[in-house]
Amino acid sequence: MRVLHTMIRVGDLDRSIKFYCDVLGMQLLRRTDYPNGKFTLAFVGYGDEKSNAVIELTHNWDTTSYDLGNGFGHVALGVDNIYSACANIKELGGKVTREPGPMKHGSTEIAFVEDPDGYKIELIQLKEQ
Structure with a gap:
């Protein structure tokens, strides 16, 4: 077994992709829209998904922000x-x-x-x- 990805929900997908790619230096590995489910998934990371753990940015089209809660750390x-x-x-x-x-x-x-x-x-x- 190995870690594949960590998923976080984001309110503005383009803004988040810009941060992770332009500010932190990751690459956009893939981005897929799911019109029937009204969401988009974008995967960013420092290398391909076959050999690296990546971050999945999930954007639900009807949601612009989330409560972060107190369970997730970093x-x-x-x-x-x-x-x-x-x-x-x-x-x-x-x-x-x-x-x-x-x-x-x-x-x-x-x-x-x-x-x-x-x-x-x-x-x-x-x-x-």
């Missing part, structure tokens, strides 16, 4: 340079909600950004190998 992305990644995200109009630095009670460097619908994305500094 999606985590590994980055080579957390400081330049956050600077780049800000330059591209993204929202950094926690500046880079060591995590509480640990030494791993993390930061948090927020997507257009309010979902949290944790950036984790990858360790040099």
Whole structure:
């Protein structure tokens, strides 16, 4: 078994695709409309779905926003340079909600950004190998 994708519901699909692709550097892998169900699915990620976990953006045509609730935490992305990644995200109009630095009670460097619908994305500094 392996993780295939994580699905999140979004209020404005084009705005979300722009964030994940233009700000976070993912690629739009596929996008399919389902007119009978009145929804669209878009899959974004850093590589093909055969060998990488991706994010499924689900847009229900009749819904413009969602309550995020308190059960979902975040999606985590590994980055080579957390400081330049956050600077780049800000330059591209993204929202950094926690500046880079060591995590509480640990030494791993993390930061948090927020997507257009309010979902949290944790950036984790990858360790040099």
